[in-house]
Amino acid sequence: MIRVAAVGDVHMDSDLLGRYRPALERLPERADVLLLAGDLTRHGSTEEARSVAQEFGDLGVPVVAVLGNHDHHCDEADAVVGVLEKAGVTVLEGEGVVMEFEGGRLGVAGTKGFGGGFAGRCASAFGEREIKQFVRHTEETADRLGTALRGLECDVRVALTHYAPVPDTLVGEPPEIYPFLGSYLLGQAIDSAPTDLAVHGHAHFGSERGRTPGGVRVRNVAHPVIRQAYSIFHLGTSSNDEDS
Amino acid sequence: MADTSREYDEAALQRLLTEDAALGEQGIEVTRREGVVVLTGCVESEARRDQVARRVADCLPGHEVRNDIVVVPVAAPTDPEAIP
Numbered sequence: 079m080i081r082v083a084a085v086g087d088v089h090m091d092s093d094l095l096g097r098y099r100p101a102l103e104r105l106p107e108r109a110d111v112l113l114l115a116g117d118l119t120r121h122g123s124t125e126e127a128r129s130v131a132q133e134f135g136d137l138g139v140p141v142v143a144v145l146g147n148h149d150h151h152c153d154e155a156d157a158v159v160g161v162l163e164k165a166g167v168t169v170l171e172g173e174g175v176v177m178e179f180e181g182g183r184l185g186v187a188g189t190k191g192f193g194g195g196f197a198g199r200c201a202s203a204f205g206e207r208e209i210k211q212f213v214r215h216t217e218e219t220a221d222r223l224g225t226a227l228r229g230l231e232c233d234v235r236v237a238l239t240h241y242a243p244v245p246d247t248l249v250g251e252p253p254e255i256y257p258f259l260g261s262y263l264l265g266q267a268i269d270s271a272p273t274d275l276a277v278h279g280h281a282h283f284g285s286e287r288g289r290t291p292g293g294v295r296v297r298n299v300a301h302p303v304i305r306q307a308y309s310i311f312h313l314g315t316s317s318n319d320e321d322s
Numbered sequence: 323m324a325d326t327s328r329e330y331d332e333a334a335l336q337r338l339l340t341e342d343a344a345l346g347e348q349g350i351e352v353t354r355r356e357g358v359v360v361l362t363g364c365v366e367s368e369a370r371r372d373q374v375a376r377r378v379a380d381c382l383p384g385h386e387v388r389n390d391i392v393v394v395p396v397a398a399p400t401d402p403e404a405i406p
Contacts (some may be wrong), residue, residue: 089346093367093369097396098396100398101398104398151346282364301364302364308398311403315406
């Protein structure tokens, strides 16, 4: 069994320093790894990234993250990644990482992802340059996620995104904004590999549980949704639990 | 000509809560009726909750602001979920 902790949308800044630490102190007893599903900061400044590094660094377990839309706002994403990686956080964008634990090899592939909507109600790369750029950004992130997932050599495979891969976990959000919350292309990428779990954030008013059309369990771990410091998933168990 | 200022004001306010350099909050819903503004959603601290309410009050003078924004708890989880 591999124990995966995950949370997204922590929106750190210096005013929150220390807020998560009490719950993180005993993390190594509970989990093998912590996944951060984007929106680590409020505005994506390097100063805020330093708060993320301080709060989520030196936890005693590996930390793997993707960036979210907030982390791009200041146009300092490369510097934000630099600060996080200097603190030992692995930041994925269309890449994968494999970690060896007592319970086996865990592979995590991650991307921020992007919007566009879901089957039957999605944007197309047609018309103005701006809408084509929007859709192609989603296509590129999804393509890279699928390639990274399929390339992982591991026992348990997890997809980590900020944007949602399915509409199930958006229930509670206004349907009008679904195209800004995720894309079916991410779900299709996840289904292109034998993925065991997909986690994402971004949808603060969404729902916790869903599945891709291929049957992969999807969990929205946005902090306002899980309402705890992080969720823990036990993967590679032999449970017959067939809940969604 | 119909008075459309209310709709435009609400749209502008919703954007402001996200785009204001001091706020950056995307998870707040603003509902206005009969001189009362109700704020709902989640933030990460009481200070951020109060900051949002002050900004809304500044933008809508003469309105009563009811601040029902919730600060998200950060307790450690009690039960893991088994993913077969």
